[in-house]
Amino acid sequence: MNDTLFPRERTTVAPGAVHVPDWLPAARQRELVAACRDWARGPVPLRHTVLPGGGVMSVRTVCVGWHWQPYRYSRTADDVNGARVAAFPGWLADLGREAVAAACGEGPESRAYAPDTALVNFYDAAARMGMHQDKEERSGAPVVSLSIGDTCVFRFGNTASRGRPWTDVELRCGDLFVFGGPSRFAYHGVTRVFPGTAGPASGLDAGPAGGRLNITLRETGLG
Template sequence: MARDPREARVASWTMGTLFPAEPVTVAPGAVHLPGWLRIESQRELVGRCRDWVRACGGMRHHRTPRGGTMSVGMASLGWYWEPYRYSATLPDGTPVPALPALLGELARSGVAAAFGDEAAESQPPYDVALINFYGPEAKMGMHQDREERCAAPVVSLSLGDTCVFRFGNTETRSRPYTDVELRGGDLFVFGGAARMAYHGVPRTRPGTADPATGLESGRLNITIRASGLSA
């Protein structure tokens, strides 16, 4: 069977089989693949993120239902996310930019790397991504990704500064949880029994970004999801 040319493109972005990352199962259904993205791919994604964010009208620090302001800057592709719902338009009423095909391909490849090709092929199309920027003091409280209407795995790519990623359980924001260091280029995928696990980022490690990526400070996180929504 002929190979899908999109798969060949995405394969060139990852470490592939020459220097395979050893996957780490953090919990049933949650897999961490360190160093999944090549350094050149990280640099390319940083540049593309800047373009995508401009197309979205810039980063936003959302207000929470309790009146606080999120310390993490966010931009949305495919669907506009704000606590805690999706919409088809940006705040100014213009349509949300479509999810770039590359991110959909990376999501599928990430699921395959974590769970195998069969699992990747069974997923619905990925159609939404959140680009999150963490400055030196930014953090993300424990939460569930529950606005989606399907249970496809969440695919998370890390760029820039290392963070402490806290991955918990499905019942409560408190223990038990596991703290994982996510570095630039790391992949984290969670689905199945872990799909509704609480998770957050209690801190980043400023100054740990590789300047070769073009992001000298801060952390970019691209979280790719299948919304299950119809236009």
């Protein structure tokens, strides 16, 4: 199907959870890819997060503003190299407010949105993300999710358990997904990545080695 002739529609997946296809223009995608490459070089490098039980996440992650490790935030990456994480830039907070306004409309919520951390996850063809809640934050402000690179299947569930009901959403390069309000603590995950689906416009490498970048912006509420 030709997406120029048949554009994908904005969808409310659940109350407070909105998918806005093709929100990020190619130029902004390339800017974000360049920023993510800088962050991945340090002071805290891109790494596979080790879970408390010894498991290792298949995605690789780098954090900005606050460092996330299971299951808390800190200013220093005590589980990696002890370095202080890169500062959270003002332009990224501005982008977050634009995203909330695009998904939820202009209003007090979008104007007051003040993200102070970003988790950048890189997925290769084999990476997945199990169903989980984003609940280490002390703020109930929305989570903003930006997708660049390969297409994935994003599973958005309910707030009670990892089981059904859930909705599978195809997130492509440039897509925006925002969840807040009644859906803020819904379980969600990534069940599949389709390698080689991004194309060169994003600034990621073309072909199967390109992978997928997911940038999630959050308010920690930690001051």
